[in-house]
Amino acid sequence: MSILLEEKQRAFAELRDIKANLAARGWFPATSGNLSIRVGGFEPSAFTFAITSSGRDKSVQTPEDFLLVNEKGLPTEATSLKPSAETLIxxxxxxxxxxxxxxxxxxxxxxxxxxxxxxxxxxxxDGVELIKAFNIWDEEAQIEIPILPNYAEIPRIAELVEGAIVPRIPGIVLRKHGIYAWGANAFEAKRHLEAFEFLFEYVYRLHVMNK
Ligand SMILES: CSC[C@@H](O)[C@@H](O)C(=O)COP(=O)(O)O
Ligand SMILES: [Zn+2]
Known part of the structure; x- marks a missing residue:
């Protein structure tokens, strides 16, 4: 079996598991959400990743759930599947x-x-213990999680990503849309996502409590 085929199968299996896990929490309402894992080598100008297909019910598992795309977001193999509408991000x-x-x-x-x-x-x-999930160990650490506008055209959002990324914060929020959380691998990206969601709930509840 070729290395890429092996890596593809591993990435699809990992995506299937994480998709089921996040779906069980109700984190994919109304077909929203998308997941990806990089496969093979990486150069900033040439890479491949496995991503969820667009518009599917992410709470069910089917053979059509994932496909491989290149750094331009184009499928790398012949397929009738459409990559996520947000692949460019x-x-x-x-x-x-x-x-x-x-x-x-x-x-x-x-x-x-x-x-x-x-x-x-x-x-x-401000100073919440779970900030340590981002490998930020300062006592009473203060962080700012970047927010981008939720333009209808995904390329318009994608071109703002470079200016929004804060190196020590592994996530970006789109306003009234959702979070993109990332990590070196699926384990780390899931840990970061869970930490972000804990912090968002904390921030919102703290605001209500202090009103
Ligand atoms: C059905 S609302 C959600 C979409 O507009 C989009 O924001 C989303 O997260 C899912 O798009 P998808 O193309 O399935 O990856
Ligand atoms: Zn979305």
Whole structure:
């Protein structure tokens, strides 16, 4: 078996598991969300990743759930499947960060937090222990999670990603849309995603509590 085929099968299997796990939490309402894992080698100008197909019910598992695309977001193999409508955002994050996995979900709390701090352009989080999930170990660390506008045209969003990425924060929020969280591999991207979602709920509830 070729190395790429082996890697593809491993990536699809990992995506299947993470998809089932996040679906069980209700993190893919109404077919929203998309997931990707990089396969094979990586150069900022040439890479391949496995990504969810567009518009599918991500709470069910089918043989049509994933496909391989290149750094331009184009399928690398003959297929009738359409890559996620948001593939270009994944490409841009891979190009800029060298990440190994990117997970995108829409939740009530990431939408609320993004709207609460939409005008500020970032969501501040102050001294919460779970910031350590991002490998930030300072006592009472303060972080700002970047927010981008939710333009209808994905290329318009993709071109803003470079200016929005904060090196120590492995995520970007689209306003009233959802979070993209990434990591060196699927394990790390999931840990980051869970930490972000915990922090969004904390930020929102703290705001309500202090009102
Ligand atoms: C059905 S609403 C969600 C979509 O507009 C989009 O934001 C999304 O996350 C899923 O798109 P997809 O093309 O299935 O990857
Ligand atoms: Zn989305």
């Amino acid at each position: 994944h490409s841009e994050i891979y190009r800029l960060t060298g990440a190994g996995a990117i997970f995108h979900v829409h939740t009530i709390f990431n939408n609320l937090a993004s709207e609460l701090y939409g005008e500020r352009g970032s969501i501040p989080v």
